[in-house]
Amino acid sequence: MEDVRQLVSSGSPLEPRIGFSRAVRAGRHVAVAGTAPLGEDGSTVGPGDVYAQTARCLDIAERALQDSGASIEDVVRTRIMLTDVTQWKEAARAHGERFASVRPACTFVEVSRFIDPAWLGEVEIDAVIGQAPD
Template structure:
């Protein structure tokens, strides 16, 4: 979707890297994890991690994550996936509820900020 929207998955300015809102889109262009917040969060984090790596970074450099869900009562499903990646890194993290995403099958999107040392 990046070219269509006119955006970048990740932008690096000096030591700062911003990863844009990342949806649970599979390599085939279809959605991953229908009605499964955990699976969708894992996919979002996979995409975001690859974007960080392409920008010369890694999860170790992450200082903030934003977890956006269409149903905040399911936050623990997203938190499980987040904890699997960030238990030792412990970035600042915010969980928020949004009314919807571009695709109604998306239950979660993730944004990440990283700073290189």
């Protein structure tokens, strides 16, 4: 059986402008793009609050996983990008609430900035469907 490439959209107006998908599933592999803390209305969620922004990024990424047929349990790697890595504990708290039992490989990195200066962080996720440990 041939693997099918599935594109998942979050409805962001940036997706067609930039030419990207929120997530792409290729076979059992799902890659969720860098996900910013945007509300349904397109505004930044939790201005100045790393925890709230990370939680929102994870909400959006989790929905993209579900839309691709994956779940949190299928996640094998996460990347947390922050404009101030000294605030990693707040981002880690949001990550830990979601992934305490899954425990994917996780990397925290500091970046100089994002497209919108109000964004304090973004999240990327990789998953392999059907690879959850017993």
